[in-house]
Amino acid sequence: MSRFAPIQHPQPQNNAVISDTYSLGFSDPTDSYALHSKKGLDVAMIERISAEKDEPAWMLATRLEAYKTFLAKPHHVWLPGTHVLNFEDISYYLKPVNTRPQSWDDVPAYIKNTFDRIGVPQAERDHLAGLTAQYESEKIYGSIKKIWADKGVIFLSMDEGLKQYPDLVQEYFGKVIPTGDNKFSALNTACWSGGSFVYVPKGVHIDLPLQTYFRINAQNAGQFERTLIIADEGSQVTYAEGCSSPSYSTASLHAAVVEIFVKKGARVQYITVQNWYKDVYNLVTKRAWVEEEGHMEWLDCNLGSKLTVKYPSFILAGKGARGETMSIAVASGDQHQDTGSKAIHLAPYTSSTIISKSICKGGGRTTYRGMVNIGPNAHGSKNKVVCDALIFDPESRSDTYPTERVFTNDVSLEHEATVSRIGEDQLFYLISRGLTEEEAGKMIVRGFAEPLVKKLPMEFAVEMNRLIDLEMEGSVG
Amino acid sequence: MLKIHNVQVSVEGKHILNGVDIEIKPGEIHAIMGPNGSGKSTLAYTLAGHPKYHVDGGEIGLDGINILDQSPDLRARSGLFLAFQYPVEIAGVSVQNFLRVAYEAKFGKLKSIIEFRKHLQELAEELHVKKELVERSLNDGFSGGEKKRVEILQMAALQPKYAVLDETDSGLDVDAIKTIAEGVRAIVKKHKTGVIVITHYQRILKYLKPDKVHVMVKGKIIKSGGKSFAQELEKSGYAAYV
Secondary structure, eight states, X not given: OOTTOOTTSOOOOOXXXXXXXXXXXXXXXXXXXXXXXXXXXXXXXXXXXXXXXXXXXXXXXXXXXXXXXXXXSOOOTTSXXXXXXXXXXXXXXXEOOSSOOSSGGGSOHHHHHHHHHHTHHHHHHHHOSEEEEEETTEEEEEEEOHXXXXXXXXXXXXXXXXXXXXXXXXXXXXXXXXXXGSHHHHHXXXXXXXXXXXXXXXXXXXXXXXXXXXXXXXXXXXXXXXXXXXXXXXXXXXXEEEEEOOXXXXXXXXXXXXXXXXXXXXXXXXXXXXXXXXXXXXXXXXXXXXXXXXXXXXXXEEOOOSEEEEOOEXXXXXXTOEEEEEEEEXXXXXXXXXXXXXXXXXXTTOEEEEXXXXXXXXXXXXXXEEEEEEOTTOTTOEEEEEEEEEEOSTTOEEEEEEEEEEOSSSOEEEEEEEEEEOOHHHHHHHHTTTOOHHXXXXXXXXXXXXXXXXXXXXXXXXXXXXXXXXXXXXXXX | OEEEEEEEEEETTEEEEEEEEEEEOTTOEEEEEOOTTSSHHHHHHXXXXXXXXXXXXXXXXXXXXXXXXXXXXXXXXHTEEEEOSSXXXXXXXXXXXXXXXXXXXXXXXXXXXXXXXXXXXXXXXXXXXOGGGGGXXXXXXXXXXXXXXXXXXXXXXXXXXXXXXXXXXXXXXXXXXXXXXXXXXXXXXXXXXXXXXXXXXTHHHHHHOOSXXXXXXXXXXXXXXXXXXXXXXXXXXXXXXX
């Protein structure tokens, strides 16, 4: 109940925590799909996916090997909530249309309508260098502005990348996240479909983001996109991903793998605005390999999903390489955001910063899990970890699990952690100036998120603030 | 008129105010003096509507409407303002954005945000508030004096009908007290604001020139008086009445 509620109008006790403010929870019928796989995964299904995509033999072999690894790998005991996930109850491959539309006009009307409602094509016209829209397992539309294509920038779906640049894909695929890294990277490798393939040639600076939007539509759907980004020497690129799904009450599964190669002196910024509906298990492995003087930056925003397990990482492999992770997680009700980052320092004079902010309310749970590993050759390296948690009420929970492994002297490590209850004094101060309790809560949370939001490109910052506001609606107290 | 009538307040079951009566007309400045623990700040928080302060009896009327039934935000929108003794820090929320939202909550959507910001900059200059403070996070890392000045800046921006300044002068040097008193007088003149100033020290009376002074002891007003009483207190303090 609101602590500052008008005295003569006490608000009724309301423990319904899943808010109905999710605006993207609509769904399309699935009867017209070209392929809607039966539930469950087996060797025949993997062979079918590979055949549909007309893949080279090595990829099928990789998939089948990965499937064995997936079956053999136990669930991590420390990983909460995934053991309740029934892998037999998921459809692993959903292909909405037989032939990929050549232009936006050729996209089936219902899918076009869905992306219109999300606002995706609009975004492309205004502030992107390129856009891919993925619907279920497949890319449905993609474009890159001519100016970048002419400079040799490649922005394709992973399937197209494998077809058109098989050698490049084979050289990098699974090299920074091996199949057996974890159970879900193995699962992704076995049944991946879609995702992005990006190559930025030497010295090319792309000044607007490349964006991919992922939409899950069917009930009990699995989405397993696979993304590979190669930023060649001295290049710069910002890649952004957004996502949403219908509001079902049964579990969907999103298990992505994202591999990034940041070559000498290159810079990659990877932005995620994760807004799945609160029934999606979001189990994602993201890692970057950063060479000499390269710079990798993860900006990771998690607002949706039932459970997110994601620790965007970087391996600082070249002298002077830099890695940064700035993340924000919001959890309410049954949501659990288990996020963090890993910084692996292998080379001298490498530096990394991990800033993790989390907000939990109405029984939500946030966890920071992080690892800093400074290897024997990484002398002169620096790391800083800052974890700030904002807790709204006694029902909510926030934990921090930092791990540091240091194998050399002459390094600098800093770790700061703060946990704050959202202050009654702060709320009262703002309310006494005429803001409602809800407005005051939003303002405090926006202020808390501000250091991260201000790093986002304008359009993403606006979207983030809007999503944070939606999360806060009717929930303070 | 702000009419405080026979107000009795308890905090966590303990009686703090035992029937307080004060009436303030628009454009008047009243000072309340008294020792620590006499209930001065309790009166301030009660007026603002802090939920910790339980009103056991009495009435508070703002231009004829009993505001005791109103939530604190509604009271603010009705024209009440509290300058806090200890202003709260809020990271990531700039003074100017905060004041814009508060202004719009009270007066409706602004025609021009840029005009409003310009207006704030002018007010800041009048009140000797460093211009960059307006763009910084609310009270975050401000000095004690800066916080107090920004409270008065907020008061100027939000143009309340009635304002309570809770020990705004404590911890300030004479120059700062003078600036703040002048600022308050300017606001009173411009907006006909009725002001209650709560203070320990007689020195602010010299600059504020209150119309009335009340001495509060043990949750009651034990003596009130006009300008001559103010001058008497300014010289010799309230000790004789305690």
